[in-house]
Amino acid sequence: MGTEVFHSEVPLTVNGEPRRPTVDHRSTLLDVLREQLGLTGAKKGCDHGQCGACTVLVDGRRANSCLLLAVAHEGADITTVEGLRSADGEGRHPVQRAFLERDAFQCGYCTPGQICSAVGALAEAEAGHPSHVTEPGTAIGSPAELTRDEIRERLSGNLCRCGAYPHIVEAVEDVIR
Amino acid sequence: MKSFRYVRAHSVEEATAAHAGRPSSRYLGGGTNLVDLMKLGVESPRAVIDISALPLDSVEELRDGSVRVGATVRNSDLAAHPLVRERYPVLSQALLSGASGQLRNMATTGGNLLQRTRCPYFQDLAMPCNKRAPGSGCGARDGIHRDHAVLGHSRQCIATHPSDMAVALAALDAQVELYGARGRRTVPAAEFHRLPGERPDVDTEITHGELITGVLLPSATAGLPCAYRKARDRASYAFALASVAVVLSVEESVVREVRIAFGGLAHRPWRALRAERELLGGPPSGEAFRRAVDTELAEAEPLRDNSFKVPLARNLACDVLGRLAASPTGS
Numbered sequence A: 001m002g003t004e005v006f007h008s009e010v011p012l013t014v015n016g017e018p019r020r021p022t023v024d025h026r027s028t029l030l031d032v033l034r035e036q037l038g039l040t041g042a043k044k045g046c047d048h049g050q051c052g053a054c055t056v057l058v059d060g061r062r063a064n065s066c067l068l069l070a071v072a073h074e075g076a077d078i079t080t081v082e083g084l085r086s087a088d089g090e091g092r093h094p095v096q097r098a099f100l101e102r103d104a105f106q107c108g109y110c111t112p113g114q115i116c117s118a119v120g121a122l123a124e125a126e127a128g129h130p131s132h133v134t135e136p137g138t139a140i141g142s143p144a145e146l147t148r149d150e151i152r153e154r155l156s157g158n159l160c161r162c163g164a165y166p167h168i169v170e171a172v173e174d175v176i177r
Numbered sequence B: 001m002k003s004f005r006y007v008r009a010h011s012v013e014e015a016t017a018a019h020a021g022r023p024s025s026r027y028l029g030g031g032t033n034l035v036d037l038m039k040l041g042v043e044s045p046r047a048v049i050d051i052s053a054l055p056l057d058s059v060e061e062l063r064d065g066s067v068r069v070g071a072t073v074r075n076s077d078l079a080a081h082p083l084v085r086e087r088y089p090v091l092s093q094a095l096l097s098g099a100s101g102q103l104r105n106m107a108t109t110g111g112n113l114l115q116r117t118r119c120p121y122f123q124d125l126a127m128p129c130n131k132r133a134p135g136s137g138c139g140a141r142d143g144i145h146r147d148h149a150v151l152g153h154s155r156q157c158i159a160t161h162p163s164d165m166a167v168a169l170a171a172l173d174a175q176v177e178l179y180g181a182r183g184r185r186t187v188p189a190a191e192f193h194r195l196p197g198e199r200p201d202v203d204t205e206i207t208h209g210e211l212i213t214g215v216l217l218p219s220a221t222a223g224l225p226c227a228y229r230k231a232r233d234r235a236s237y238a239f240a241l242a243s244v245a246v247v248l249s250v251e252e253s254v255v256r257e258v259r260i261a262f263g264g265l266a267h268r269p270w271r272a273l274r275a276e277r278e279l280l281g282g283p284p285s286g287e288a289f290r291r292a293v294d295t296e297l298a299e300a301e302p303l304r305d306n307s308f309k310v311p312l313a314r315n316l317a318c319d320v321l322g323r324l325a326a327s328p329t330g331s
């Protein structure tokens, strides 16, 4: 079986730029971003899908990059916290600005994941996705109204060991107001 | 993690052919369970066959009114799908009570059904576990087993199946569609997962190399009042201690249809067939609900540290039955 291949070249777009890393099949997207592409914004907390520190956007949807095999993401469009921008492409993304204004962190380790997760959650709400706390019988198809309970539920996949949750929720509220 | 070949399949035939005859191959859905277990050394496939690009990513209504869910539809998309929210809200609720927004964006219908138990001994290579290493013993039986089974467990294994989605599918009388060397076949969702018995290493009725191609939601349960309720250690992002999916139809103060499935109590979603039989044709009263659920749970055999699950499951079921009897959305 000497011909077996355990590495592959994987073309993908990262923060708007085409990249072609050659990856060991065992590498997660998180490891490729951090170790091979020098993007250390996404953090490794648990490495098992339990903390959300590694959250990035894959084709616009939030995902835990520690559980994604990089080789399986040929052609994907990846956005990390480093790639977030305001709508005009000039300054910071509104979620980033709100996190700064609200002091929505202490050590900052969970912050890139929180921010990417919030960006993904806002898009899901806009697309009308329900959550566990959405009342049964809520109109289907229209954007979901983000109450405080909704924000807390939708961001529950991101743990913060410093307990900055109250300010994180306020920051997200600022963005939707 | 051991090195492996990576194959991206473009058709169901290509996927099963790539798998055929290779006992150490694994299909890759969202990878949220498989990659986790590969990191832990519990799984070490020689070949990973990526099925996420198969044309099985849609939810469609069939001519007979049933709804077919493709195996690679993501949990978040399934929970948000209008056909599911309108006709099978219990399924949407069960999905949304599981994992996190990020994980549900990755997790697939097929992978969710085949996720392995969260028993900590199963996930730790240093521990005995009959499911991971048959014959090595069960670390949980005399160890930490607060989260483990109270129904249908065996001397060999006391694990529970962790899926919330599967509990709703069992209550809805869904069918699991399979494709493999034996061709196409379907298995009722309520019978897809096994009890551990003497073979705790075998979780389900699927045979090696078979592919889940989809799940069929029958027209018979479409639009019936239904709801899911889950009890867990924190308000969100935690596996079930106990959960219940209920489908209940009442007409003129008589129970016309009832289906009850428990999660978190057994090695598979537990259809409460005894309770259902007792309730059919009778009054939808709190008293009748309590009696029927107690009859079902009378066969529970709790372990040293998990007897709390029996009254917990009973209260969950009685609450959801009562609320559905009062209002079709159970809210």
Ligand SMILES: Cc1cc2nc3c(=O)[nH]c(=O)nc-3n(C[C@H](O)[C@H](O)[C@H](O)COP(=O)(O)OP(=O)(O)OC[C@H]3O[C@@H](n4cnc5c(N)ncnc54)[C@H](O)[C@@H]3O)c2cc1C
Binding pocket: A048, A049, A050, B026, B027, B028, B029, B030, B031, B032, B033, B034, B035, B036, B051, B071, B072, B075, B097, B098, B099, B100, B103, B106, B107, B108, B109, B110, B111, B112, B113, B114, B115, B162, B163, B164, B165, B210, B211, B212, B213, B237, B238, B239, B240
């Ligand atoms: C932190 C955390 C919390 C979680 N909390 C919950 C929870 O509260 N409730 C809950 O229900 N779940 C929970 N989960 C589990 C999650 O729902 C599952 O990991 C997920 O549904 C698995 O789907 P997948 O597509 O990622 O599967 P994969 O990891 O891709 O696959 C799982 C298994 O299924 C096989 N497989 C995949 N697709 C097919 C197919 N079509 N045919 C045949 N075989 C296939 C794979 O080979 C593998 O053996 C949690 C997971 C994590 C990490």
Ligand code: SF4
Binding pocket: B117, B119, B120, B121, B122, B128, B129, B130, B131, B132, B137, B138, B139, B140, B141, B148, B156, B157, B158, B159, B200
């Ligand atoms: S309960 Fe089952 S999975 Fe857990 S240690 Fe015992 S045999 Fe293994």
Ligand code: FES
Binding pocket: A043, A044, A045, A046, A047, A048, A049, A050, A051, A052, A053, A054, A055, A064, A065, A066, A067
């Ligand atoms: S590092 Fe990915 S979820 Fe914790």
Ligand code: FES
Binding pocket: A104, A105, A106, A107, A108, A109, A110, A111, A159, A160, A161, A162, A163, A164
């Ligand atoms: S700010 Fe420290 S972990 Fe969240």
